[in-house]
Amino acid sequence: MRVLARRRRRASITVHHGWLQPKQSIHPIGFTQRSYVFILLERALLQHPMGMPANSQLKLSSSQPDLELIERLSAIQAICLGVVAIIAATIFCGWLVRGLGAWLPDGWSLMKVNTASCMLLGCGSLALSRTKRSEWQLWLSRVLAIVLVVLAGSALFEHVTGRITGLDTLLASDAASDMPGRMSLQTAAYLSLLGLSLVFARARKSALSTVVDALTMGFVALTLVILAGYCFGAARLFGQSTHTLTSPQTLLSMVMLAFVAVGRRAEYGYFSVFVGMGIGSRIARAVLLFALLLPFLLVLGGAYTTLVGWLSEPYAAALIAAVTSIVLFATVAVMAWRINDLERDLREMSLTDELTGVLNQRGFSLLGEQALRESRRSRSALTVLFFDLDGLKHVNDSLGHDVGSQFVRDVAALLSANFRGADIVARVGGDEFAVITASDSASTQIALARIFEAAETINSSGEGKRYLISFSVGEASSDVFGSESFAELVARADAMMYEQKHAKKISTKR
Known part of the structure; x- marks a missing residue:
């Protein structure tokens, strides 16, 4: 209980004094140690598939969007909207301004005036539906989308029923066409789906959001069908006649608008899987x-x-x-x-501990239990060393947290450099380290003597250090025929360390 209470006090002190620093893996786990560590990890995970308890697992939001990627996509989307607006506006003016059509490339009139109008409405609605828009801009976006649905829906109605609504030739006559002013069935279906999705573009996390995602998937699929029709010469997939078809410029506009629409839905809809930070998204x-x-x-x-x-x-x-x-x-x-x-x-x-690059408490516990099982299976010794830094709180209070953090990193580097690559070095608290070594007591004492000697060498070298590296250490070795748990072994080493620290305090007072 005494050890547990002291551990809890240290945990609170650690959080209070801000030991969780930005990642500075100055002394990462070495290759040999890393290989050994992950061999143990694989074995531990096979025996404990769930790893650590749920309340101690590292919880990462794999669905969290990658903001940098969204920023880059926004720039590309703006370019796409600009290109579509230029194409549609040019053709729209070609229909309305007499004589301008003669200056445009051949085939420009295959994009009907209503098609050009719908493309402009789609561009405007998408531009106004971006995040951080004002309420009136969002309402205007919906209005433009509704007008888009009316225009495209009327053409779709005409194709299905054969009735004439008169909207096709409202702005321009298009007398040379067999279906004057009417966009192709495929274009009308695409624009209708696009318009409906834009009316409810801001829907998220609801049944309506699922509907919008389905509409988006629908016009993306139509775009691919039309593209396939062009690639393989299947004319019926992109038009009804030589004058009523989805023209190349219309197809290009459709591809770009589909890209922008999917990108917008990717911020919070079904397509968010493509902009997330998780493994699946990558x-x-x-x-x-x-x-x-x-x-x-x-x-x-x-x-x-x-x-x-x-x-x-x-x-x-x-x-x-x-x-x-x-x-x-x-x-x-x-x-x-x-x-x-x-x-x-x-x-x-x-x-891994972010500050030092050695293992953290989670890794120490998981790999330590596996190492203990391995040692008992092979009838070999296993020793746990528990280190507690002397004077870290004083360094932290008098010299600042940055110096205190450097003190912690120096000790981590010292331990990593003086133990074998197969030994497990971990930071298990704000000022506590632990080492698991497959050595008997005699070999461990030699390693400890080497560490104390290295610490003295650093302290006496005067390398600009404003503190002395000092620590107390406790040692506990497992019984190859015993039943002691890993937690009990660590508690025994911790108790031994506490006794040494207490003895040092008494010696200092004398």
């Missing part, structure tokens, strides 16, 4: 472009080989299937390696 970003382009590239490659006569259709299909399988197999392998690397990094962060 992997999703890494494979997203690859996953979107791979089918197009493979099928286009197969079509080209048959077109030029290199392969017949059966051989081209067989090779496409084989290459697809190989690429997906390699992708799965790379993803697995990446997940393992990230998981290993997270484990290391959760086991």
Whole structure:
């Protein structure tokens, strides 16, 4: 109880005096020690899948957005909106300003005036729906989205029912077309879905948010279908006739608006997985472009080989299937390696003390229990050393926390340098360190003598230190045939350290 009470007092002092400093891993775990540590960790996790109790686990929000990434995306989104606005405004003016169309590239009129109007409305609504907008700007964004839905919905209604609403030719006649002024069915469906999603663009964490995400997925899928139609010459996928189709400039605008809309939903919707900071988000970003382009590239490659006569259709299909399988197999392998690397990094962060770079209390407890089991299985000795820094509070109060932190780092470096790479060095409190070594008492005493000698050398060298490195240490060795738990072994070493510290205080008073 005395040891536990003292540990609790130190825990409160540690928090009060601000020992949790920014990460400065000046003396990271060495390669040999790290390898040994993670061998023990893997074994410990196999025996204890849940690791530490839930209330002591490191809790990270893997769904937390990457703010730097969102900032970069915002800049790209602004460029996309600008490009779409320029394209749509130019074509809109080409329809309304007599003679201007003669100066525009051939095929400009395939983007109908209502299509250009809807693109401008979509740009305006997206620009006004960004975060940190005023209430009136958000309302204006919804109004623009509603007008967009009305215009696109009327064209969709005309395609489905065959009835004429008159909105298609309200601004320009388009007499040369077989369906004057009417946008293609695919474009009308895309713009209707886009408009509906923008009406409720700010919805989050509700059933409505799920609906908006579904609408967004819908017009993204339509964009891919139209793109596939262009790539493989499937004209019915992007239009109804030579005059009523989704033109290339319309498709480009659709791709950019879809990118912006998905980026906006990524801040708080289903698509947030692409901008998060978790392992899944990083992997999703890494494979997203690859996953979107791979089918197009493979099928286009197969079509080209048959077109030029290199392969017949059966051989081209067989090779496409084989290459697809190989690429997906390699992708799965790379993803697995990446997940393992990230998981290993997270484990290391959760086991490492930020200030010193040695193990923390969590790593010490987890690996210490495993080391004790290993020592009993192999009938070998295991010794725990418990160190308590002398005068750290005085250094901290008189010289400042930065100097106190340097004192702690110096001791961590001293211990790491004078124990073997396979030994476990940990900082288990604000001014407490512990070492687990697979050595008997005699070998441990030699190591301790070497450490005290190194400390004296540093203290007498006058390297500009404003403090003396001093500590009390307690030692406890396990019984290879005993049943003592690791916590009891540590408590025994702690008690021995406390007795030495008490004896030093009495000696100083004399």
